[in-house]
Amino acid sequence: MVSGGAIQIPSRLPLLLTHEGVLLPGSTVRFSVDSPRNITIIGELLFNGHLICHTLSFSLCVCLCRIGTAGIAVQVVGSNWPKPHYTLLITGLCRFSVSSLLKERPFVLAEVKQLDQLERYTTPQRDATATDDGELGELSEKFYQAAVQLLGMLDMSVPVVAKFRRLLDSLPRETLPDVVASMIRTSNKEKLQVLDALSLEERFKKALPMLTRQIEGLKLLQKTRKTSPDNEKRVLVRKGTVFPGRQFNLDEEDEDDDGDDTAALERKVHGANMPEAALKICLKELKRLKKMPQSMPEYALTRNYLDLMVELPWSKSTKDCLDIRAARTLLDNDHYAMNKLKRRVLEYLAVRQLKTSLKGPILCFVGPPGVGKTSVGRSIARTLGREFHRIALGGVCDQSDIRGHRRTYVGSMPGRIINGLKTVGVNNPVFLLDEVDKLGKSLQGDPAAALLEVLDPEQNHGFTDHYLNVAFDLSQVLFIATANTTATIPPALLDRMEVLEVPGYTQEEKVEIAHRHLIPNQLEQHGLTPQQLHIPQSTTPDIISRYTREAGVRSLERKIGAICRAVAVKVAEGHTLTKTETLTPENSKQHGGEGLNLPSWSDKAAPPELPIVIDHIALKDILGPPVFEMEVSERLTLPGVALGLAWTPLGGEIMFVEASRMEGEGQLTLTGQLGDVMKESAHLAISWLRANAKTYQLTNMVGGSDPLEGTDIHLHFPAGAVTKDGPSAGVTIVTCLASLFSGRLVRSDVAMTGEITLRGLVLPVGGIKDKVLAAHRAGVKRVILPKRNEKDLEELPANVRANLDFITATNLDEVLNASFDGGFPGVSSTRAHPQLTSKL
Numbered sequence: 001m002v003s004g005g006a007i008q009i010p011s012r013l014p015l016l017l018t019h020e021g022v023l024l025p026g027s028t029v030r031f032s033v034d035s036p037r038n039i040t041i042i043g044e045l046l047f048n049g050h051l052i053c054h055t056l057s058f059s060l061c062v063c064l065c066r067i068g069t070a071g072i073a074v075q076v077v078g079s080n081w082p083k084p085h086y087t088l089l090i091t092g093l094c095r096f097s098v099s100s101l102l103k104e105r106p107f108v109l110a111e112v113k114q115l116d117q118l119e120r121y122t123t124p125q126r127d128a129t130a131t132d133d134g135e136l137g138e139l140s141e142k143f144y145q146a147a148v149q150l151l152g153m154l155d156m157s158v159p160v161v162a163k164f165r166r167l168l169d170s171l172p173r174e175t176l177p178d179v180v181a182s183m184i185r186t187s188n189k190e191k192l193q194v195l196d197a198l199s200l201e202e203r204f205k206k207a208l209p210m211l212t213r214q215i216e217g218l219k220l221l222q223k224t225r226k227t228s229p230d231n232e233k234r235v236l237v238r239k240g241t242v243f244p245g246r247q248f249n250l251d252e253e254d255e256d257d258d259g260d261d262t263a264a265l266e267r268k269v270h271g272a273n274m275p276e277a278a279l280k281i282c283l284k285e286l287k288r289l290k291k292m293p294q295s296m297p298e299y300a301l302t303r304n305y306l307d308l309m310v311e312l313p314w315s316k317s318t319k320d321c322l323d324i325r326a327a328r329t330l331l332d333n334d335h336y337a338m339n340k341l342k343r344r345v346l347e348y349l350a351v352r353q354l355k356t357s358l359k360g361p362i363l364c365f366v367g368p369p370g371v372g373k374t375s376v377g378r379s380i381a382r383t384l385g386r387e388f389h390r391i392a393l394g395g396v397c398d399q400s401d402i403r404g405h406r407r408t409y410v411g412s413m414p415g416r417i418i419n420g421l422k423t424v425g426v427n428n429p430v431f432l433l434d435e436v437d438k439l440g441k442s443l444q445g446d447p448a449a450a451l452l453e454v455l456d457p458e459q460n461h462g463f464t465d466h467y468l469n470v471a472f473d474l475s476q477v478l479f480i481a482t483a484n485t486t487a488t489i490p491p492a493l494l495d496r497m498e499v500l501e502v503p504g505y506t507q508e509e510k511v512e513i514a515h516r517h518l519i520p521n522q523l524e525q526h527g528l529t530p531q532q533l534h535i536p537q538s539t540t541p542d543i544i545s546r547y548t549r550e551a552g553v554r555s556l557e558r559k560i561g562a563i564c565r566a567v568a569v570k571v572a573e574g575h576t577l578t579k580t581e582t583l584t585p586e587n588s589k590q591h592g593g594e595g596l597n598l599p600s601w602s603d604k605a606a607p608p609e610l611p612i613v614i615d616h617i618a619l620k621d622i623l624g625p626p627v628f629e630m631e632v633s634e635r636l637t638l639p640g641v642a643l644g645l646a647w648t649p650l651g652g653e654i655m656f657v658e659a660s661r662m663e664g665e666g667q668l669t670l671t672g673q674l675g676d677v678m679k680e681s682a683h684l685a686i687s688w689l690r691a692n693a694k695t696y697q698l699t700n701m702v703g704g705s706d707p708l709e710g711t712d713i714h715l716h717f718p719a720g721a722v723t724k725d726g727p728s729a730g731v732t733i734v735t736c737l738a739s740l741f742s743g744r745l746v747r748s749d750v751a752m753t754g755e756i757t758l759r760g761l762v763l764p765v766g767g768i769k770d771k772v773l774a775a776h777r778a779g780v781k782r783v784i785l786p787k788r789n790e791k792d793l794e795e796l797p798a799n800v801r802a803n804l805d806f807i808t809a810t811n812l813d814e815v816l817n818a819s820f821d822g823g824f825p826g827v828s829s830t831r832a833h834p835q836l837t838s839k840l
C-alpha cells in the first residue's frame with residue numbers, strides 16, 4: 001500500500017457503520033459492534049486469517065456521511081455467547097470520500113478515495129504549517145498556544161494529561177485540529193464538522209472556537225470553585241469540560257460523559273458530610289474508579305458503592321418536635337382503647353424528651369395480628385416529627401439480610417438497615433422491626449445475632465454493614481419491634497427489649513374502633529361519603545361476631561371494605577329514583593328502611609342524597625351467609641364434649657374437646673395434631689379418671705370399676721389441621737371424660753382452662769386475658785380458671801368482667817362441680833377429701 005513514498009489505504013474498504021461517536025484521524029475510539037452487518041465484517045475479515053492490527057484497515061463512516069475516516073482495529077474484545085457482541089478499539093488514520101458503493105450485503109463495501117496524507121501522522125518531522133507564514137501559519141500557532149494553555153489548566157499529575165503534554169510538541173501542527181477536537185468536550189455534530197473540513201485552514205477554523213470555549217469554561221469554573229488549592233486542579237479536571245482520558249493514539253475510552261460523572265461523584269463525596277473514615281474509603285475507591293475502564297465489571301460495583309455512600313444520610317437528620325400533650329392527643333385520636341400501651345409509650349417519649357442522652361430500652365409490642373402494633377409505631381414517628389420506616393423481618397434467615405453482603409460477592413447489597421436509611425434519607429428515623437418473632441436461622445448465619453448489635457445502644461453507634469465496610473452511627477435511630485409472641489424471640493434479643501403486651505379487643509371496643517376509625521377510613525379509601533353509606537351501630541356487632549373471629553380488627557376492616565365496594569358499585573351505577581317515583585315513609589318502611597327515610601340495600605330506587613343503610617338483610621346480601629354461628633350451644637348436645645380455652649399467637653380461641661368410647665382393650669387414641677405436652681395432659685387426665693372413677697361413680701361399658709376395662713377411648717381436638725400444644729387443656733379433658741363416663745352433658749355456656757396434676761390440683765396457666773376475651777366473643781357465660789390466675793382478671797375490661805361468671809378452682813372437684821348443671825355426683829363433695837386421723 002505504499003506508492004511513490006506515500007502510504008495509501010486500499011481503494012476498496014468495508015464500511016463499519018455506527019452512530020455511537022465520531023472517529024477523527026489521530027484519535028482512538030472504542031465502538032461496540034452488535035448490528036448484523038458490522039458483526040459480519042468482524043467475522044469475515046478480522047477472524048478469517050487476517051492479522052487484526054496491521055493488515056486490515058477499516059473505514060468508519062458516521063451516519064453514512066460522504067466523508068469517513070479509515071482506521072485500524074487495534075483491539076477486539078467480546079464473545080459470541082449468548083449472542084455476538086464485540087467492542088472494537090479503532091485508531092483513525094486518515095479521511096476518505098466514498099466514490100461508489102460496491103455492495104450492501106452482507107456488509108457495505110465501498111470504492112473510496114483517500115483525502116489525507118497518511119505520513120503526516122506517522123512522520124512528525126514534516127510539518128506543512130511550520131513553514132507557512134501566511135494565515136494558516138498564524139492559525140496553527142494560535143491553535144498550538146491555545147492547546148498549551150488548556151494543558152496548563154489540567155492536572156499534570158494525571159498520567160494521561162502528562163502524556164498528551166509530551167505528544168503535543170512532537171505532533172505535526174496540521175494534525176492538531178483532529179487530535180484536539182477528538183479530545184475536548186464537543187458534540188458529535190461539531191466533530192463531524194471538523195471531519196468534513198477538507199482544507200487544513202478550514203479545519204483549524206472549525207476546531208479553534210471549540211478549544212477556546214473549553215478554556216473559557218475551565219476559567220469560569222476556576223473562578224466559581226473555591227476549594228482548597230490542592231484539590232482545585234484535580235476537581236477542575238474531573239468537573240468538567242475536559243477529560244484527559246481522551247488523547248492521541250492512546251487506547252483510552254471515550255469517556256467524556258463518564259468523566260463528567262466521576263467529577264460530579266467526587267463533588268458529592270465531599271459534600272456528603274461523612275465521617276473521616278468513610279471519606280477516606282470513598283476517595284480511595286474514587287481513585288480506583290478513575291483508573292478503571294467502564295467495561296470492567298468492577299467499575300459498576302465500585303460506582304454503585306460510591307453512589308450509596310454519597311446517598312447515605314451521614315449527618316442529615318430531622319429535628320424532633322416532641323410535645324407530650326400533643327403526642328397524647330395524637331395517640332388518642334389515632335387509636336381507641338389500648339390505654340396501657342399508650343401510657344407506656346407516653347412515659348417513654350417523656351423520658352426521651354427530658355434526658356438528652358438517647359440510650360433507652362427498645363420497645364417491643366407483642367400481641368395478636370391486627371391489634372394496631374404497626375400503626376402505634378407509625379403514630380410515634382408522627383408525634384416525634386420523624387421519618388418512619390418498616391423493616392419486615394418475617395422469614396429472614398440470613399444474617400446478610402441485616403448486615404449486608406461483602407462486596408467481594410457478585411450481586412452484593414447492603415443490609416436492610418442501611419437500605420432503610422437510604423430510603424428515608426435521614427439518620428434519625430423511627431425503624432419498626434416488624435415480626436421479630438419470625439426471624440429464621442440458616443447456614444448463612446443467625447440474623448438475630450446481627451440484630452443484637454443493631455439494637456444494643458452501647459454498640460450501635462459503630463454498626464458496620466459488610467457492604468459498606470465502614471461504621472455507620474445508628475444511635476440516633478429509634479427502634480421499635482413488634483411480635484406476635486415472645487416465645488420464639490431469641491432470649492438475647494428479648495433481653496434488650498422492653499415487652500409491651502397488646503392484647504386483643506373486646507366486642508365493644510371493636511364496635512368503637514369500627515365507628516371511629518375503620519368505617520371513616522374505608523369510606524375515604526373507596527371514595528364514598530357518610531351521605532352515601534351508613535353502617536348503623538346495631539349492624540357492627542353482627543359483622544364482628546358472625547363474620548369475623550379474631551383478636552384484632554384486620555378482618556373486620558376487610559369486611560367493611562367489602563361492604564364499601566359493594567355500595568360503591570351501586571353508587572356508581574346511579575342509584576337513583578326513577579323520575580315518576582318518590583320515596584314515602586310507607587314505601588321506605590316496606591323496603592326495610594326501619595321507618596326512617598333512609599333507603600336500605602334492597603331498595604331498587606332511592607334519591608341519591610340519602611345514604612344506603614346496611615341492615616341485617618343487606619349484610620347477608622353483601623357478605624353472604626354468616627361464617628360463624630353460635631356453635632357453642634350446638635356442639636354441646638352430647639355427653640363427651642367440653643369447651644376449653646386456648647392461647648395462640650393469633651390471640652385467644654375457644655377449643656372443643658371431644659371424647660368417645662368403644663369396646664376395646666383399654667387403648668387411648670389422640671387426634672388433632674397434638675404436641676407432646678398436650679398428649680401428656682391427656683394421659684394425666686385418664687390416670688386421674690381411673691384413680692377417681694369410684695369416687696365419682698364413673699362406669700365403663702362392662703360395668704367394672706376401671707373405666708378403661710374393655711373400653712377404648714378416642715379423644716379428638718378439632719380443628720384437626722391446626723397444631724396444638726400446652727398443658728392448659730388438662731381440666732377440659734377431665735371434664736370431657738367425666739361427661740362421657742357419667743353420660744351427663746357439660747353446661748353449654750361453660751369454657752375452662754387450667755393445668756392438672758395427678759393429685760387433681762389445678763395449676764395456673766398463661767394468656768388468661770386473651771382466653772377470656774375469646775370466651776366472651778363466643779358467647780360463653782361462665783369461665784372456669786385456676787385460682788392462682790385470679791389476679792389476671794384485673795386486666796380485663798369492666799364490661800367483660802360484668803358479663804361473665806368466673807369460677808376459680810384449686811382442684812378438679814371444683815371444676816367438675818362448676819361444669820355440670822347441679823354439680824357433679826354428691827359423693828365427691830362428701831368423700832373427696834377424707835380427714836386423716838392420727839393414731840398417736
Ligand SMILES: Nc1ncnc2c1ncn2[C@@H]1O[C@H](COP(=O)(O)OP(=O)(O)OP(=O)(O)O)[C@@H](O)[C@H]1O
Nearest residue numbers: 334335336368369370371372373374375513517553
Ligand atoms: N385501637 C385501634 N384504633 C384504631 N385503629 C386500629 C386500632 N387497632 C388497630 N387498628 C387498625 O387496624 C389495622 C391493623 O393494624 P396494624 O397493621 O397496626 O396491626 P398489627 O398489630 O401491626 O398487625 P400485624 O401483627 O399483623 O403486623 C390498621 O388499619 C389500624 O389502623
